[in-house]
Amino acid sequence: MIQVLIVTDETTTLRMVDPLVKSRICKTETIGLSQVSPRLKNASPPDILYLDVTGMDLKDIRKRLRAFFQAGAVTVGILDPRSGIDDPAELFHLGASDYLGKQLLKENFKPARLKRVMEYSEAFMEDCEDPSPGGSDNLAARPTLPGGNWDRAEPGTCYAFTFLFVEMDLPQDWKKKAGAAHLKKVKELFHNHIKRAVEPSNGRIWMWNEFGGVVLFPLVDDSSRVVQTAARLILNRILHSVEEFPFKTVISYRMALHTGETVFHKRGETGTIVSDTVNFIFHLGQKFAEPGQLYITREIFDGMHPGFRSLFVPEDSFENREIFRMRSPR
Amino acid sequence: MKRIGSALISYTVRALAQSMSPKVMVDLTRKFIPGYDLYARTGFPSSIAIPNKDAARQIVTDLQKSGHYLDFILLLVEVGEKGHMGRKYAIPYMREILGGIFDMDLIYDQANKIFMENPDVNKTRNWGALKVGEPYTLAFLRIDIVGNSGIVRTNPAAAVSEVYDSLRAMTYRAVEHRNGRIWGWDGDGGVAAFFVGNRNQSAVLAGMEILHEIYLYNLISCPLKEPIAIRAAVHSGAFDYTPDEEDMRASETVKRTVHIEHKHTRPGSLTISPVVKYMLDHIVSSEFSTTTGDDQLEYYNYSLELEK
Numbered sequence: 001m002i003q004v005l006i007v008t009d010e011t012t013t014l015r016m017v018d019p020l021v022k023s024r025i026c027k028t029e030t031i032g033l034s035q036v037s038p039r040l041k042n043a044s045p046p047d048i049l050y051l052d053v054t055g056m057d058l059k060d061i062r063k064r065l066r067a068f069f070q071a072g073a074v075t076v077g078i079l080d081p082r083s084g085i086d087d088p089a090e091l092f093h094l095g096a097s098d099y100l101g102k103q104l105l106k107e108n109f110k111p112a113r114l115k116r117v118m119e120y121s122e123a124f125m126e127d128c129e130d131p132s133p134g135g136s137d138n139l140a141a142r143p144t145l146p147g148g149n150w151d152r153a154e155p156g157t158c159y160a161f162t163f164l165f166v167e168m169d170l171p172q173d174w175k176k177k178a179g180a181a182h183l184k185k186v187k188e189l190f191h192n193h194i195k196r197a198v199e200p201s202n203g204r205i206w207m208w209n210e211f212g213g214v215v216l217f218p219l220v221d222d223s224s225r226v227v228q229t230a231a232r233l234i235l236n237r238i239l240h241s242v243e244e245f246p247f248k249t250v251i252s253y254r255m256a257l258h259t260g261e262t263v264f265h266k267r268g269e270t271g272t273i274v275s276d277t278v279n280f281i282f283h284l285g286q287k288f289a290e291p292g293q294l295y296i297t298r299e300i301f302d303g304m305h306p307g308f309r310s311l312f313v314p315e316d317s318f319e320n321r322e323i324f325r326m327r328s329p330r
Numbered sequence: 331m332k333r334i335g336s337a338l339i340s341y342t343v344r345a346l347a348q349s350m351s352p353k354v355m356v357d358l359t360r361k362f363i364p365g366y367d368l369y370a371r372t373g374f375p376s377s378i379a380i381p382n383k384d385a386a387r388q389i390v391t392d393l394q395k396s397g398h399y400l401d402f403i404l405l406l407v408e409v410g411e412k413g414h415m416g417r418k419y420a421i422p423y424m425r426e427i428l429g430g431i432f433d434m435d436l437i438y439d440q441a442n443k444i445f446m447e448n449p450d451v452n453k454t455r456n457w458g459a460l461k462v463g464e465p466y467t468l469a470f471l472r473i474d475i476v477g478n479s480g481i482v483r484t485n486p487a488a489a490v491s492e493v494y495d496s497l498r499a500m501t502y503r504a505v506e507h508r509n510g511r512i513w514g515w516d517g518d519g520g521v522a523a524f525f526v527g528n529r530n531q532s533a534v535l536a537g538m539e540i541l542h543e544i545y546l547y548n549l550i551s552c553p554l555k556e557p558i559a560i561r562a563a564v565h566s567g568a569f570d571y572t573p574d575e576e577d578m579r580a581s582e583t584v585k586r587t588v589h590i591e592h593k594h595t596r597p598g599s600l601t602i603s604p605v606v607k608y609m610l611d612h613i614v615s616s617e618f619s620t621t622t623g624d625d626q627l628e629y630y631n632y633s634l635e636l637e638k
Contacts, residue, residue, distance in 0.1 A: 224550060228550075231546060232542070232546070235542040235545070235546075236542055238538070238614060238617055239535050239539055242531070242535070242611045242613060242614055243535065248611065249613065250613050305549070307549040308549055308550060310549070311549065327636040327637045328637050329634060329635065330635045330636065330637055
């Protein structure tokens with residue numbers, strides 16, 4: 001039986017979810033927002049958690065989702081009884097598995113939906129659950145790109161890399177308001193900015209989706225050079241904002257670094273790749289990372305020059321990995 | 331600089347001949363060659379009107395020989411935009427002429443309205459444009475390592491040399507990336523000049539980048555017993571161009587820049603004068619905090635600070 005936890009303080013929402021509460025196919029529990037933390041701490045996580053986001057902005061939602069994921073609630077759906085979210089797709093980018101606006105809540109919040117949501121979530125998550133989230137720890141046993149030479153990378157071969165996740169921080173309703181030509185320009189400038197920044201450290205943009213993606217750096221003995229590249233992007237963001245972008249505003253982006261291995265395919269041919277490390281770096285960047293911040297995993301922390309350690313502070317762990325955040329410029 | 335090709339000369343002759351009378355051509359030419367006498371140069375008797383094409387050909391040849399050809403083209407750009415003596419002139423072939431000049435590895439700097447060398451091809455001290463003794467407005471960035479004598483006294487010579495070479499390399503990268511020029515380097519610091527585009531902002535951004543690079547350098551690369559720190563300052567003002575380093579250091583604007591660095595800058599920071607601050611983009615200027623110097627003047631200071 002599917003265990004469902006509905007988190008809401010709204011009586012109208014409670015009325016809307018009534019069919020689910022009465023159903024015999026699932027076991028549904030409803031609690032208020034203030035009770036959810038102790039509930040997740042003291043009892044096993046539900047199969048699906050639904051969060052009522054009435055009155056919350058995207059920042060609040062991100063924070064809540066992050067806390068739920070850390071507490072072990074892997075499948076989280078969003079209830080939006082006032083249809084206040086402009087771009088529900090953003091919720092999926094943050095790791096949500098379901099979204100119900102006003103109309104759907106009235107008509108379609110039935111037990112059959114839960115099964116589909118579970119399947120969707122499981123298909124998305126299965127690669128990073130077992131055996132070791134984020135990929136194998138035994139990197140020494142993995143082949144590295146010979147001489148760090150990209151020309152020698154064989155498609156279909158597994159190599160160890162340092163992975164950099166980078167994504168631009170955009171206001172919630174910005175995409176809707178901006179014209180197509182402006183959007184295109186922002187995407188192009190940001191892509192080129194990252195490309196220029198990573199090339200001196202032998203980095204290559206590998207996966208890219210509109211406003212961000214993953215950059216690969218061939219793994220070498222020490223990850224200092226990659227950390228230095230990412231730290232420069234944080235320190236010099238004011239400089240980059242005025243010299244590389246014409247928008248008269250500070251360009252902000254979140255970043256995450258991790259080391260692991262993946263089967264290599266050329267850019268644009270990566271659709272079939274199944275990789276724990278790739279899943280993990282996307283989760284770390286999209287579900288955990290806060291705007292404008294750089295995060296590194298314990299693997300990167302241990303593998304970089306000790307002098308860089310003072311630049312980072314410990315954060316909460318994520319998917320069983322220790323995470324560190326770069327101290328922000330004030 | 332590449333020589334002026336015959337196609338470019340031909341376009342210029344046609345542009346002049348088809349847009350203005352010999353009298354106007356002479357008027358414009360006299361701005362560069364005072365007392366220019368077209369009749370004497372062409373040999374035509376003064377009682378005969380000189381045909382437009384002959385006049386144009388002679389003038390262009392003389393401007394080329396006297397080294398004023400590019401200045402004359404800049405004047406033609408201005409005449410095409412604003413007219414001359416209250417009259418408008420539609421000057422043909424300007425696109426071809428400017429294209430021909432670009433092929434000579436020169437670019438047009440909108441901010442200063444002059445031709446200068448293309449930095450992707452050439453990097454000379456005067457940007458291929460500044461003339462000795464002529465007045466220009468430049469921004470200067472002064473960099474000086476803090477506690478030079480102590481560093482030299484307490485560290486092995488090889489380590490000191492390595493650090494100073496690294497600082498020099500960081501400075502060159504940050505300055506030349508923004509089309510600035512290092513005009514003087516003493517081993518433990520120097521002076522860089524900026525002329526192209528928003529010269530004030532370029533100098534400030536170069537200074538900020540150098541501070542950031544030193545921060546990272548101290549974390550992982552500095553071989554000295556203590557981390558290194560610099561003082562940096564940016565000021566801008568009038569400067570009569572001279573290739574001589576001593577004359578450069580004696581100029582009032584450079585002396586003022588050095589004074590700001592020396593007297594009004596904390597170690598590990600960058601101080602700028604008000605004239606520089608007002609030329610900065612808001613997102614850059616908001617990074618600076620206001621300080622009042624011993625001279626009761628306001629200065630603006632930046633240092634890299636990370637959260638605790």
